[in-house]
Amino acid sequence: MLKINEIYFSIQGESTHAGLPCIFVRLTYCNLRCTYCDTEYAFYEGKDMSIQEILTEIGKYNCDTVEITGGEPLMQKEVLPLMTQLCDKGYKVLIETGGSLPIQNIDPRVHVIMDLKCPSSRMLKKNKYENIEFIKPIDEIKFVIGSREDYDWSKEMIQKYDLLNKCEVLFSVVFGSLKPVELVNWIIEDALKVRFQLQMHKFIWDPKEKGV
Numbered sequence: 001m002l003k004i005n006e007i008y009f010s011i012q013g014e015s016t017h018a019g020l021p022c023i024f025v026r027l028t029y030c031n032l033r034c035t036y037c038d039t040e041y042a043f044y045e046g047k048d049m050s051i052q053e054i055l056t057e058i059g060k061y062n063c064d065t066v067e068i069t070g071g072e073p074l075m076q077k078e079v080l081p082l083m084t085q086l087c088d089k090g091y092k093v094l095i096e097t098g099g100s101l102p103i104q105n106i107d108p109r110v111h112v113i114m115d116l117k118c119p120s121s122r123m124l125k126k127n128k129y130e131n132i133e134f135i136k137p138i139d140e141i142k143f144v145i146g147s148r149e150d151y152d153w154s155k156e157m158i159q160k161y162d163l164l165n166k167c168e169v170l171f172s173v174v175f176g177s178l179k180p181v182e183l184v185n186w187i188i189e190d191a192l193k194v195r196f197q198l199q200m201h202k203f204i205w206d207p208k209e210k211g212v
């Protein structure tokens with residue numbers, strides 16, 4: 001059984017898949033407490049569902065892309081067979097993880113979108129840098145940047161781990177903390193080959209809206 005906070009159909013708001021229709025499966029629980037967290041409602045609330053029940057729910061939507069998110073979805077071990085079964089059924093599967101738990105057992109067909117937590121998240125010590133070794137070209141590493149210190153730290157990580165030669169690197173702002181234009185100006189000044197992104201769903205709907 002997996003504890004599921006919500007399953008809903010919307011459009012992908014982030015990553016290189018932004019703008020495309022997507023079914024979201026949000027798993028309960030998170031082992032982190034980022035300062036800017038916008039999904040605290042997923043820390044404890046949810047209902048128990050079997051993999052079969054989750055697959056049935058997903059099958060109700062006319063869409064072949066599924067994102068597994070949270071919370072921290074890797075906290076529940078059964079998420080691994082769930083993703084494999086989704087891949088077997090022909091879904092394109094994405095997983096958003098905070099980057100503090102091992103990713104090496106994830107089905108290689110899954111697109112992993114992994115955070116490296118910046119200093120202002122206050123979760124820096126939780127980053128599991130060993131995960132970088134298992135990042136594939138189809139994966140994405142995301143930095144959520146809230147300050148100049150975060151930006152400089154992110155640049156350092158890109159260089160240290162040669163991230164631009166491993167996968168797509170995403171830079172986004174902590175919503176409401178750093179103006180997008182500031183981050184964009186820094187990227188341009190440095191001609192940094194990262195992909196800037198906005199959390200599209202926060203502009204389409206009310207930023208506090210759940211299930212979108």
Ligand code: SF4
Nearest residue numbers: 030032034037071098
């Ligand atoms: S990892 Fe995600 S869900 Fe967990 S505290 Fe951080 S922002 Fe919130």
